[in-house]
Amino acid sequence: MRRLIPTGEAERPVAFAEAPQPVPEPDEVLVKVEAFAPNRGETFLLEDPRPGWLPGKDVAGLVVQAAADGSGPGIGARVVGHPAQGGWAEYAAVPTHSLAVLPDSIDSVRAAALPLAGITALRLLRTAGPVAGLRVLLTGASGGVGHYVTELAVGAGAELTAVTATPERGERLVELGAHVVHGVAAAEGPFDVVLESTGGPDLPVALSKVRPGGTLVWFGQASRTPATLDFFRLLGGPERVTIRHFHYAGAPYGPDLAALVGLVERERLHPEIGSVSGWAETAGTLVDLRERRVRGKAVLLTGGTR
Known part of the structure; x- marks a missing residue:
């Protein structure tokens, strides 16, 4: 599969690479990523990336492999997730305590904009x-x-x-x-x-x-x-x-993601998306995000979305 990896270069912070498909832990599902949203903090980490770090914490897509321990949604469920890393890829392993199921009324673009910021x-x-x-x-x-x-x-x-x-x-x-x-x-x-x-x-x-x-x-x-x-x-x-x-971190994220999804579904929360592009444009989008040229969230598409 393809994934984006850090380059350490200011004007081209990431590049495509071929990588093995992730092997989920027992409490993780495998998600075919349809959309992901970078965060400005990640642009700073890309300036001097630590060895082995794979960027990507906000994803939306389709479950293609259920968790072996029986937790979480089954194959075919549309989800929004907040993995620890590795979301800028065709597939991502996401802990079941860090995702929420999406209703048909919420597309992957808006869903991907929810996790870290929301x-x-x-x-x-x-x-x-x-x-x-x-x-x-x-x-x-x-x-x-x-x-x-x-x-x-x-x-x-x-x-x-x-x-x-x-x-x-x-x-x-x-x-x-x-x-x-x-x-x-x-x-x-x-x-x-x-x-x-x-x-x-x-x-x-x-x-x-x-x-x-x-x-x-x-x-x-x-x-x-x-x-x-x-x-x-x-x-x-x-x-x-x-x-x-204050720092936002601390699992589980699933209940808060479900709350955010519910707010969007009831039209009480409206993701502000300032940029939507194919993931071939990720490097340029990251520079724009770092330099504060994006209002709200930027979302990248890996392929077809709903």
């Missing part, structure tokens, strides 16, 4: 707690996670301000009910909850927008620049602020 959004909002009636600030909002957080938070009753680099990148967020600004400093606080994903100089500015007794949840460093906090200055401003670190 799971992150769900778990991030659980970490933040109930947001109904609260003022929420979200930085780095124009990517896949930001669109999901915005729709879910606004749907839950939050008054959400989203930070994007340009008006164009914020257009869909406005449609979803967010107030959009183009710089953290432009956000008019105070906020009950700040969801901060850019790091660098933005983090202390975002922290200054938190009301006394509020919470900042730090869940990324998209700027790739370390943040410096002056706690003496902080204590002269929004006192008693709680700072929480």
